[in-house]
Amino acid sequence: MAIVAGVDFGTLSVRVSLVDSEHGLIGSAIAEYPLHRKREDPDYATQSHDDHMRALASATRQAVQEAGIPGDRVEAIALDTTGSSVIPVAADLTPLDDYYLWCDHRAKQEAAEITDLAHREKLEAIQWCGGVYSSEWGFAKLLHWLRHNPGKRKEFASAFEHCDMVAATLCGITSPAQAKRSICAMGHKWMWNAALGGLPPESFLVKVDPLLAGVRAKLDGDYATSDKVAGTLAPQWAEKLGLRAGIPIPGGGFDAHWDAIGAGAREGDVVNVVGTSTCIIAYAKQAELIPGVCGVVKGSVHPQYTGVEAGLSATGDIFSAIARRANTTVVELSQGLERYRAGQTGLLRMTWDNGDRTVLVNPNLGGITFGWNLQHTAQDELFAAIEGTAFHTRVILDRMSEYGAPTLRVINGGGIPQNNAVLNQVYANVLGRPVLVPSSKVTGIGSAIFAFLAAGTFKTIDEAQDRICSPYKTYEPEKSAQRVYADLYEHYRRIYFAFGEPGKSEFGQVLPALIQGAKR
Numbered sequence: 001m002a003i004v005a006g007v008d009f010g011t012l013s014v015r016v017s018l019v020d021s022e023h024g025l026i027g028s029a030i031a032e033y034p035l036h037r038k039r040e041d042p043d044y045a046t047q048s049h050d051d052h053m054r055a056l057a058s059a060t061r062q063a064v065q066e067a068g069i070p071g072d073r074v075e076a077i078a079l080d081t082t083g084s085s086v087i088p089v090a091a092d093l094t095p096l097d098d099y100y101l102w103c104d105h106r107a108k109q110e111a112a113e114i115t116d117l118a119h120r121e122k123l124e125a126i127q128w129c130g131g132v133y134s135s136e137w138g139f140a141k142l143l144h145w146l147r148h149n150p151g152k153r154k155e156f157a158s159a160f161e162h163c164d165m166v167a168a169t170l171c172g173i174t175s176p177a178q179a180k181r182s183i184c185a186m187g188h189k190w191m192w193n194a195a196l197g198g199l200p201p202e203s204f205l206v207k208v209d210p211l212l213a214g215v216r217a218k219l220d221g222d223y224a225t226s227d228k229v230a231g232t233l234a235p236q237w238a239e240k241l242g243l244r245a246g247i248p249i250p251g252g253g254f255d256a257h258w259d260a261i262g263a264g265a266r267e268g269d270v271v272n273v274v275g276t277s278t279c280i281i282a283y284a285k286q287a288e289l290i291p292g293v294c295g296v297v298k299g300s301v302h303p304q305y306t307g308v309e310a311g312l313s314a315t316g317d318i319f320s321a322i323a324r325r326a327n328t329t330v331v332e333l334s335q336g337l338e339r340y341r342a343g344q345t346g347l348l349r350m351t352w353d354n355g356d357r358t359v360l361v362n363p364n365l366g367g368i369t370f371g372w373n374l375q376h377t378a379q380d381e382l383f384a385a386i387e388g389t390a391f392h393t394r395v396i397l398d399r400m401s402e403y404g405a406p407t408l409r410v411i412n413g414g415g416i417p418q419n420n421a422v423l424n425q426v427y428a429n430v431l432g433r434p435v436l437v438p439s440s441k442v443t444g445i446g447s448a449i450f451a452f453l454a455a456g457t458f459k460t461i462d463e464a465q466d467r468i469c470s471p472y473k474t475y476e477p478e479k480s481a482q483r484v485y486a487d488l489y490e491h492y493r494r495i496y497f498a499f500g501e502p503g504k505s506e507f508g509q510v511l512p513a514l515i516q517g518a519k520r
Contacts, residue, residue: 001020001021001022002020002021002075002452002455002457003018003019003020003021003026003067003069003073003074003075004018004019004021004074004075004076004077004078004448004451004452004454004455004457005017005018005019005060005063005074005076005077005078005243005447005448005451006018006019006077006078006079006262006444006445006446006447006448006449006450006451007056007060007077007078007079007080007444007447008079008080008081008255008258008259008443008444008447009052009056009079009080009081009082009162009163009166009255010082010255010275010276010443011035011082011101011102011103011275011276012032012033012035013030013031013032013033013055014030014031014033014052014055014056014059015028015029015030015059015443015444016028016029016030016056016059016060016062016063016444017063017443017444017445017447017448018063018064018066018067018069018074019444019445019448019451019452019468021452021457021458021467021468024468024470025440025441025445026067026069027063027064027065027066027067027068027069028063028066028444029058029059029060029061029062029063029065029066030059031054031055031056031058031059031062032055033047033048033051033052033054033055034047034048034051035047035101036048036098041106043104043105043106043108043135044104044106045100045101045102045103045104045105046097046098046099046100046101046104047085047098047099047101048098048099049087049095049098049099049165049169050095052099052162052166053166053169056166056241057237057240057241057242060077060241060242060243061241061242064242064243071241071242071243071244072243072244074243074244074247075247075451075455075457076247076248076249076250076451076452076454076455077170077233077241077243077247077249077451078226078249078250078252078447078448078450078451078454079163079166079167079170079249079252079447080163080252080253080254080255080257080258080259080446080447081161081162081163081166081252081254081255082101082102082162082254082255083102083161083162083163083185083188083189083254083255084100084102084136084137084138084141084161084185084188084189084190085099085100085101085102085161085162086099086100086138086141086142086145086159086160086161086162087099087100087159087160087162087165088142088145088149088152088156088158088159089156089157089158089159089160089165089176090155090156090157091155091157091175091176092174092175093165093168093169093173093174093175093176093179095165096149096152096155096156097145097149097152099162100141100144100145102136102277103136103276103277103313103317103354104136104141105135105136105354105355105363106135106141106144107135107140107141107143107144108135108140108363108364109144110135110139110140110141110143110144110147110209111132111133111134111135111137111140111363113208113209114133114139114140114143114208115131115132115133117204117207117208118133118200118204119131121204121207123191123200123204124196125191125193125196125200126191127289128191128193128196128289128295128296128297129188129191129294129295129296130290130291130292130293130294130295130358130359130361131291131292131361132292132360132361132362133191134294134357134361134363135355135363136189136313136357136363137189137190138159138161138185138186138189138190139190139191139200139205139208139212142159142212142215143208143209143211143212145159146209146211146212147209147211153211156218157176157218158176158218158219159215159218159219160176160179160181161181161182161185161186161189161252162252163182163184163185163251163252163253163254164179164180164181164182164185164230164251164252165179166252167179167180167230167231167249167250167251167252168180168230168231169237170231170233170234170237170249171230171231171232171233171234171249172231172234172235172236172237173231176218176221177220177221178221179221179230180221180222180223180224180228180230180231180251181219181221181222181223181224181251182223182224182226182251182252182253182254183223183224183225183226183297183298183299183300184225184226184252184253184254184257184297184299184300184301184307185252185253185254186199186219186223187295187297187298187299187300187307188254188294188295188297188300188307188309189295190219192223193297194223194298195298198223199216199219200216201216202214202216202217224251225251225299225303226250226251226252226253226258226303226450227250227303227450227453227454227461228250228251229248229249229250229251229454230249230250230251230252231248231249232245232246232247232248232249233245233246233247233249247455248454248455249454250450250451250453250454253300253446253450254279255273255279255443256271256273256279256281256309256311256414257279257281257300257301257307257309257446258446258447258449258450259271259273259279259281259413259414259442259443259445259446260273260281260282260283260301260411260413260446261301261302261445261446261449261450261461261465262413262442262443262444262445262446262447262448262449262468262469263411263413263438263442263445263446263469264411264438264465264469264470264472265281265282265283265301265411266462266465267283267284267285267305268282268284268406268407268408268409269282269407269408269409269410269411270282270397270400270407270409270410270411271411271412271413272393272410272411272412272413272414272417272427273413273414274315274316274389274412274413274414274415274416274417274423275315275316275414275415275416276314276315276316276317277311277312277313277314277315277316277317277354277357278311278312278315278389278393278414279309279310279311280309280310280311280312280358280393280396280397281301281307281308281309282301282307282308282400282405282407283300283301283302283305283306283307283308284305284306284308284405285305285306286306288403288404288405289403290308290399290400290403290405291359291399291403292310292358292359292360292361292399293308293309293310293358293359293396293399293400294309294310294311294357294358294361295307295308295309296308297309302461303461308400308405310357310358310359310396310399310400311357311358311396312351312357312358312389312392312393313352313353313354313355313356313357313363314351314353314354315351315389315416316330316415316416317353317354318351318353318354318367318385318389319382319385319386321353322378322381322382322385323378323382325378326378328378330382333378333379333382334382334420334422336379337379337382337383337386337422338421338422340383340422341481341484342387342426342429342480342481342484342485342488343387343484343485343488344383345371345376345380345381345383345384346371346373346376347369347370347371347372347376347380347381347384348369348370348371348384348387348388348488348491348492348495349367349368349369349370349381349384349385349387349388350367350368350369350370350388350492350495350496350499351367351385351388351389351392352365352366352367352368352500352511353366353367356500358396358399359395359396359399360496360497360500360501362500362501362502364502364511364512364515365499365500365511365512366511366514366515368495368499368511369381369384370495383422386422386423386426387426387430387485387488388492389423390423390426390427390429390430390431390485391430391485391488391489391492391496392496393427393430393431394430394431394489395492395493395496397410397431407433409433409434409436410427410428410431410433410434410435410436411435411436411437411438411472412424412427412435412436412437413437413438413442414442414443415441415443417437418437418438418440418441421475424437424475425475425478427475428475428476428477428478429477429478429481429482429485430485430489431477432477432482432486433477434474434475434476434477435474435475436472436473436474436475437472437473437474437475438469438470438471438472439470439471439472439473440470442469442470445468445469448468449461449464449465449468452464452468499511
């Protein structure tokens with residue numbers, strides 16, 4: 001028997017789960033931290049490293065107390081985070097600024113410049129991240145920071161993804177060169193590819209902007225999969241967390257990727273990690289390039305497979321915004337949704353409120369709702385938004401299937417599906433296949449599985465999943481609803497590509513023009 005700690009850093013809070021190899025979850029706790037937004041700049045989203053670490057210490061101590069065990073019984077700790085959440089650091093690993101959080105989209109121009117040059121230079125790496133570099137990703141955010149912080153450039157020594165920064169901090173590492181870097185994070189967000197020589201070449205980066213001169217070397221280090229140990233818990237952090245110094249800490253990963261492992265995903269499964277946004281995760285022995293998909297990276301989800309990541313830039317955030325505008329909550333607004341039938345509202349909702357992550361990879365979009373009349377309510381819009389996120393998910397799964405990655409099973413993970421039966425049934429009806437939902441929370445379970453591997457408790461991920469992962473509740477498609485959604489989906493697809501691809505139709509410039517007009 002062994003006990004480990006699985007840590008999950010989300011957008012607004014960190015959850016620490018203590019998991020027993022024989023009895024499963026024995027204690028957990030959550031600690032919140034602020035998200036910094038600016039009303040005048042909706043693309044702005046940052047968080048403080050110090051806030052994260054204080055919350056981690058608080059949640060860990062609370063989880064140990066709830067489990068009723070002494071902290072020195074915890075044999076390993078592993079962590080996942082949001083991404084791409086990027087922080088610039090000085091030579092001693094001191095943060096030079098707050099994290100550019102995953103949902104910070106200020107780097108749209110930088111992302112466009114990287115994409116444009118990558119295609120002109122025929123940079124092969126761009127094809128492995130869907131053909132379009134995103135404003136949500138590492139190089140774009142780092143370049144934006146360098147351009148807007150000239151006074152801090154001399155101190156800049158490196159930049160880190162959140163998962164790597166936290167792991168290095170817990171290990172007491174004070175040199176960027178000594179910190180492990182996650183293949184999961186760097187492969188999906190920084191165009192790192194072992195087969196292509198690692199990061200994009202210096203000559204390419206300097207052509208993007210001379211400010212990137214030397215950055216490639218500053219990002220150098222030991223790139224590793226999550227079954228490799230990043231270090232051991234430093235004494236000062238052991239004291240703060242209430243754990244034993246010297247326990248192993250594996251390299252970190254992204255929350256959605258590890259949630260897929262925690263949900264019991266196997267090869268051929270697709271996991272929709274549905275939360276504030278949706279990450280769609282799969283892995284396979286072999287995977288082809290898939291246009292518009294965020295990343296295809298060897299070793300990213302499961303160390304022995306090639307990980308595939310796609311997703312929606314906003315899901316729960318859209319539901320919350322609809323409720324907020326109606327001066328209510330999602331819980332209250334959801335009461336009675338189970339009585340809605342497929343297509344009942346007469347609304348078709350394009351869920352681009354935070355841009356499009358996959359398959360268009362276009363941040364210059366906004367939400368559209370077709371079919372309004374004077375009698376529609378906020379609850380109608382909420383149901384249409386649930387349908388819209390399901391339609392968008394089907395667009396993505398169709399694209400994956402088209403390029404040789406068919407879906408054998410759909411698993412709905414993340415925080416929302418376990419509390420929203422309506423969403424799961426709509427997804428089953430729209431996707432036309434059973435949707436499996438883990439019977440208990442999977443947040444932190446993937447982290448625990450990697451902690452068990454670091455502790456030597458289990459030899460393989462499959463063995464750990466068999467022992468730790470929960471059973472599923474299954475939502476079967478309803479034939480009558482399937483037929484309705486099959487018709488609506490064809491309309492959704494036409495609108496999706498007509499409004500979402502500038503230059504390819506007469507409607508493609510509408511949403512970008514509205515966004516630019518709002519900034520004047």
